[in-house]
Amino acid sequence: MGAIITLSLLAILILYLGLYKAEKALLPVTLIGLALALIFELRLWGENPEPLFHGMVLFDRFSVVFSIACIVLSGLIVSLSKEFFHSLKAHVAEYYALVIFSLIGAIAITSYHNFAMLFVGIEIMSVAVYILSGIRKVDTYSNEAALKYFIMGAFSTGFLLFGIALMYGATGSFDLSILRDYVTDNTSSISPLFYAGISLLLIGLCFKVGAAPFHFWTPDVYDGAPTMITTYMSTVVKVASFAAFFRLFDFVLTPLDAYWTPVLLTIVVITLFVGNITAVMQNSFKRMLAYSSVSHAGYMLFAILAIGPLASNGLLVYSIAYSLASIIGFGALYIVKRDVGSELFESFNGLGRKNPLFAGLLTVAMLSLAGIPFTAGFIGKFMMFSAAMSQYHILLLILAAFNAVIGVFYYLRVVVHMYFKNAEDEFVLQISPMHMTIFVIAFIGTLVLGVYPDVLTSLM
């Protein structure tokens, strides 16, 4: 709880700093605040988890680990975005504050123990991001993205709420423990209301994580939103949404897996193919990353199909691996867009020669997304595959293997442009030390996790 309070106070403090034009202090104060929140989370580590506030939240190992991941990733992204935030001149403090508000929501949905908290958390997280994606008021695409995201978000929240309401109708409670008891006590006589509730909840959550066929908002929103905001959406928001998704199914709905597994299986297969095949068609690096994020949602859903300790570990590793690679990918895109002016693959031409270190880091990030050994992405994929195999979803794995091959095809494209195509000019990208530091941190994280994943998997 300390983390949530700290972050709330921090966001308000940041707004005041903005009011008093202390722009230089924004980033350091934000980072200190995040570090403080991190310490509060770490202090929960060894404690015996008990539901707090009449069963509203439960800070168990799972929630602590995912909250820490969200805080650390937010810290990296805020540092990465500093240049972008400050380049916009106006309302700089609001960016920081909104990111922090959104992070509060993210922490809330990794630790909820009551549907009310889940709903409130999702709203806190999403509303901040609606504003962030439309924050470039003069940019039509940014406006479009915000509007699309808002409408789709509101729509999916409708499903979510309706699902929660139906489940409340069946059980008379929002509390996850009571819901779980209901499921285990009445295995044979579950109310149809409850089943309908599961379906609607599933749809709502799939909207949130961007799984096909509920993914239509993702490419446009990711593409239209400012790149740094996209980074935040595709990492922290996504990781937290998956944690929430997993938490619900793991805690309450495992006994009813015969009901929802076929539905989810279909969703996973559609998500993998739609995400990957559409990604191949893209000419813009940003849109490619957007569609690839749909396909990664497919792999991450494996965790829910194969609920258990292996799956939660796998989800953690996969989320971190994907987020680290995305930070490098989107960060690189931001720099290229700023200096070259285009998001097409062609704008990466010749970077291998002109900015060798930068190109090398981006290559490793792409290999990680593609799942090549000694990168975090491979370990993530391997754990997900193992988890799925433990439930004997062999056909699913064969389809996933095909998708991995398709993935290699489009991730290599940017590598091909960087190393094997020559640029027309000799223009060298200017990469600030701050950007480079974040890239190197993400790079080291990717390699360490790829070579020795026990650092993370032994946590849960």
Added chain:
Amino acid sequence: MDKLFILLLLPVVSSVVLLFVKNIKGAKWFALVASFIVLALTLPFLFSFNPTAEVQFEQSWQWISSLNINFHIGVDGISLPLVLLTNALTPLIILSTFGKNYSRHLYSLILLMQMGLLLVFVALDAFTFYVGWELALIPIYFICALWGDGDRIRINLKFFIYTFFGSIFMLVAIIFLAQQTPENSFEWASFTALNLSSPVQGWLFWAFFLAFAIKIPIFPFHTWQPATYTHAPTPGTMLLAGIMLKMGTFALIRWLIPIVPAGVTAYGHLALLLSVIGLVYASIIAFKQHNAKKVIAYSSIAHVGLISAGIFSWNQAGIQGAIFQMISHGLSVVGLFFIIDIIQRRTGSIELADLGGLASAMPKLAIAFLVLVMAAVGLPLTSSFVGEFLLLKGVYTENVWFAVFAGLTIIFSAVYMLRLFQKCMLGSVNPKWAHVEDIKGFETVVLIVVVFFVVYLGILPGGILNISEASVANLLEQVSF
């Protein structure tokens, strides 16, 4: 730390250090010295190796505890020759590049590749094996695509996707097998101890076979190979043909056949048939080629066809012959590609129509070329004779008719290799090339070393055969049909 682990670590460390060596000449020498140190560190293994069936210099560390994965490495009589081959060829390949100005990144990639290859050969845990298997692909992709010629981007993308496609199903198979073992282990020993039903083994057979057959390549999975070989830079071609394709043939012996014996019973003959078809098919195509590099590329398919045929015949002569021939082919093919490279540098062409009569200007090269051509043909006193003899004996024991067709390889290879030699070296002297320079300096060193070992192994094959004998016998005893 353990000796074997240092052997794996040293190439990676050198590879990383090379990224910071700015001077190209310094990078060349650094890479050469590093690869020689690795070779020197390999020799103690050779001398202190006890030629019994046991796995030696074994090391196992826990790697990923939640999945029960160990970093388990060790060498036995089957992998030691290949470790030796890798570490002996790497310095030669690096030395062979001294005539050209490649960037320092090439050397970094070659050493990284060496580590991946070594990991494949020494792995005793399926996860470790897979990591090495995939890892070797990344550097070779960059080597071929960065310094290649022609339509290198498209060709190498095909190569990468094709081989990745093969191996990803192997990954699924590995995960499946680990699920079947009692303690969810990825160990080679627990995989081979499994007793799965025949249909399941049949599926697993194809999952593994696809990965290996694409890498080797076995007909009809070879379509990536000729273009990749031809358009790769010479060090890339040497790595591909000299060492990397041995990953596939080695993996057949180590992983495929012991793990799914029932699958091999069902489909082994089909695989043997494919190998023999590939052998004949590639030989015929090799004869029709107008490009010297392409001739060697297709001859390589033919040679590995025979190696895989020997492996699938699964008897002492066949497997020992396969191991021996892997070494022999690795040596001679590196020599041949180097000769083609020298010819290209001197004359600017490797089209057979442009060449001819080079022997008068380059007598020393001609001698080395002739020896290696003889080796490729399989003439007695060259290493290939021993290998091919054993392989054919193995195939003969299995099935006479296969041996008859496989035996054609000797005639075919005589035809296309002698044609290659004749078109390049003999005939009327092209006045343009009457004064090209003969081999000198490092070129002479590389060729002398290759020729020496080709002949040495042809006369005294006992050393390598002795190393592998007990391990092969043990494997045959463990897995018999």
